[in-house]
Amino acid sequence: MCGGGSLRVPVPSPIFYLPIPMPMHHSTQPNVTLYLVRHGENRANLTKEFSHRVVDYPLTEKGVLQARQTAEYLLAHPIDAVYSSPLRRARQTADIIGAALNLPVIEEESFREINVGALELEPPTPANWQLHNGILGAWLRGDGAQRFPEGEDYHTLLARMQQGLAAVTVEPARRNVVIVGHGGIFTLTIRDICANVDLETLLATENHNCSVSTLELPVGQLGGGRLIEWARSTHLSGEAAQLISATPDREHWSRHAADEDS
Numbered sequence: 001m002c003g004g005g006s007l008r009v010p011v012p013s014p015i016f017y018l019p020i021p022m023p024m025h026h027s028t029q030p031n032v033t034l035y036l037v038r039h040g041e042n043r044a045n046l047t048k049e050f051s052h053r054v055v056d057y058p059l060t061e062k063g064v065l066q067a068r069q070t071a072e073y074l075l076a077h078p079i080d081a082v083y084s085s086p087l088r089r090a091r092q093t094a095d096i097i098g099a100a101l102n103l104p105v106i107e108e109e110s111f112r113e114i115n116v117g118a119l120e121l122e123p124p125t126p127a128n129w130q131l132h133n134g135i136l137g138a139w140l141r142g143d144g145a146q147r148f149p150e151g152e153d154y155h156t157l158l159a160r161m162q163q164g165l166a167a168v169t170v171e172p173a174r175r176n177v178v179i180v181g182h183g184g185i186f187t188l189t190i191r192d193i194c195a196n197v198d199l200e201t202l203l204a205t206e207n208h209n210c211s212v213s214t215l216e217l218p219v220g221q222l223g224g225g226r227l228i229e230w231a232r233s234t235h236l237s238g239e240a241a242q243l244i245s246a247t248p249d250r251e252h253w254s255r256h257a258a259d260e261d262s
Helices: 043-047 061-074 088-101 117-121 126-140 154-169 183-193 199-203 250-261
Strands: 031-038 081-084 105-107 176-181 212-218 226-232
Touching: 031 061, 031 088, 031 154, 031 183, 061 088, 061 212, 081 088, 081 154, 088 105, 088 176, 117 126, 126 183, 154 176, 154 183, 183 199, 183 212
Parallel strands: 031 176, 081 105, 081 176
Antiparallel strands: 031 212, 212 226
16 A cells, blocks of 8 residues: 555544544453554555555655654553564654664564565556555455456465564563554554454544554454554654654645646
């Protein structure tokens, strides 16, 4: 998705989105607590480019600030390990968090953003975004066989997310783990990882840059988890809290058309 973006449905757009508390249930099985952190702001979030492998920008100055504030928030939690997607925006965010927590960053290829295939080399036009969102919409409606041209389908995406989670949870001593990754892979797969996800509520809250989602996953399982909180961004303040949508809106296309005419 665009710059590690997240799927969004039309909802009112305040600066802050309140985190969603999820229904509780109790289990005697030991759990791993996972903190899914979307990377900080990068150039692709501004240009609305598609980014999986070739398009790979570092954080903007605001993105660095977002990562630092997220690290401060996570200092209050007993974190045992920090994992990261290999993309620069995620790795840079993870490095800032890891340094604050005095933990090394473990790179995990499985947490890379959705493979949009040939679309990554195409300009972020309205037609290409329509194609992109159409495929994601099909996945959300249950048609996981829809595939990006030269890219992946939903079944492949979910399998590699589960592969990454297996790598994270294999070490028994790691019971509180940060995973820095991308809005697309986190948003699309979460309902197959956690049993208590309400899709409508989930999509009504955008997974902004450096949002933190918390879930519990039973040890040794890749499903049946419990989502505790989705897309928390209230730990961000000042310039870091000036959040932009991952997907282009009408104002973005108007500015783009004006730039082309000038």
